[in-house]
Amino acid sequence: MKQLTKAEEEIMQALWQLNKANVKSVIEILPEPKPAYNTVSTIIRILESKGFVDYEKQGKGHIYFPLVAKEAYSNQSINKLVDNYFQGSFKSMVSFFVEKNNVDTKDIEVLLEEINKK
Numbered sequence: 001m002k003q004l005t006k007a008e009e010e011i012m013q014a015l016w017q018l019n020k021a022n023v024k025s026v027i028e029i030l031p032e033p034k035p036a037y038n039t040v041s042t043i044i045r046i047l048e049s050k051g052f053v054d055y056e057k058q059g060k061g062h063i064y065f066p067l068v069a070k071e072a073y074s075n076q077s078i079n080k081l082v083d084n085y086f087q088g089s090f091k092s093m094v095s096f097f098v099e100k101n102n103v104d105t106k107d108i109e110v111l112l113e114e115i116n117k118k
Contacts, residue, residue, distance in 0.1 A: 001068065001076050002050050007035075011043045012052060016070040020056075020063050 004012060014026045023041050027034055044064055047053040052073075055062040086092040097103060 001073065003077075003080070004047075004050075004052070004073075007043055008047055008050075008052075011040060011047060012066065012068075012070075012073070015053065015064060015066045020065045022058070022061055022063055026064075 010030065011026060014029050015021060017029060018025060023037060023044065026044070027037065027040050030040075044053055048055070048064075052066065052068045053064050054067050055064045057063075082088060082090055082093050086096065098108070
């Protein structure tokens with residue numbers, strides 16, 4: 001699966017939230033400053049060429065929808081992060097976040113409980 005640029009990921013986040021949408025609907029839920037219609041339309045066509053998005057014709061326009069599930073992309077992105085920055089060690093990544101972000105011990109306990117449930 002290809003990596004997305006920041007702009008492409010922002011559009012995908014909107015499409016994952018909306019499930020199906022035209023360009024105008026995507027723009028409506030994006031944060032300010034809103035990108036131009038042509039910009040969003042171009043990014044969606046790029047996402048289509050990368051295999052992330054497809055469309056249905058509706059009248060003269062298109063309704064776009066994601067082909068890649070958010071969970072699948074998130075999983076791939078996290079694995080790439082762990083591989084590239086933490087030598088494939090989830091333990092190293094967690095240690096880094098605990099060290100650098102003052103993670104509360106209660107949060108760690110909750111995480112351990114959830115891990116033990118699985």
